[in-house]
């Protein structure tokens with residue numbers, strides 16, 4: 276669907292107009308959950324997940340048959356400051372790897388039955404170095420939001436947004452600090468594996484970005500300190516809400532983009548769950564700020580949507596039990 280906005284201000288309007296879950300479907304799913312052949316609460320968090328999913332889909336007995344994984348890729352001017360253990364060319368090389376099916380996210384998408392789409396975003400034109408200028412103009416930022424919005428297939432029934440962009444843990448740390456508060460050291464981590472000197476440099480870079488782009492507006496923070504792939508993830512997460520498609524959030528970078536929506540509009544992430552806890556140091560702090568409990572803790576620090584793609588399996592399991600199990604009456608099992 277064509278994005279229903281052409282500027283930052285009309286994107287704000289689209290966010291504010293987003294629908295909530297369907298109360299009747301939520302109630303229907305709650306009632307059904309109480310009749311399934313298991314002791315009450317025995318499926319733990321899977322029960323809450325299935326009811327949450329049912330509410331957003333408007334169906335008390337839903338199925339997950341068409342998940343979509345979208346990987347957005349962008350390049351970052353701030354790499355000139357020596358903030359990553361890898362060179363910027365890797366972004367484009369990894370896009371080719373995604374297209375040839377060779378990356379981790381290809382295997383995980385296939386394993387969990389998701390269609391995977393890849394969107395390289397002006398890789399030959401990195402964002403501006405945020406220590407000297409806003410990363411994106413308003414026009415570039417709006418275009419990236421629109422690309423993200425339009426990338427969501429309205430027919431999909433579960434969305435994962437992933438990213439590839441050398442340097443983007445620096446951008447994500449800066450966005451997180453600007454949007455959620457705290458200082459550069461609270462949010463800056465090792466990303467692909469910078470050494471102690473690299474971490475100190477990165478923290479200084481984030482601090483300088485924060486000083487230059489002091490703003491209390493979360494979307495302005497995403498424009499000035501983020502990147503095209505972060506903006507596109509935000510656009511896609513917003514589009515999913517518009518279509519009532521539940522979202523699984525990935526690691527530190529995905530959550531930084533989502534945090535801007537969370538701060539822009541109360542409840543903007545109610546249709547999203549946290550797929551996993553990343554090994555990037557500040558991800559726990561980020562999930563605390565978003566009020567999200569991760570589904571998995573596997574020590575991943577990859578990005579690409581990998582942790583969220585794994586969590587598709589958890590959500591599919593939850594919904595399969597909820598919608599496929601017999602009730603006590605149907606199975607002739609005595610209830611307690």
Ligand SMILES: Cc1cc2ncn([C@H]3O[C@H](COP(=O)(O)O)[C@@H](O)[C@H]3O)c2cc1C
Pocket residue numbers: 358359360361365369438439440441442443444445465466467468469577578579
């Ligand atoms: C080969 C390779 C594959 C990746 N896939 C995801 N990332 C991850 O690492 C990058 C962020 O880390 P930093 O901020 O330290 O550059 C992002 O591209 C992220 O998706 C990768 C990184 C590399 C090197």
Ligand SMILES: O=C(O)c1cccnc1
Pocket residue numbers: 444466467525526527528529553554555558575576577578579
């Ligand atoms: O948490 C993530 O998504 C992450 C962490 C380190 C490097 N790339 C991605």
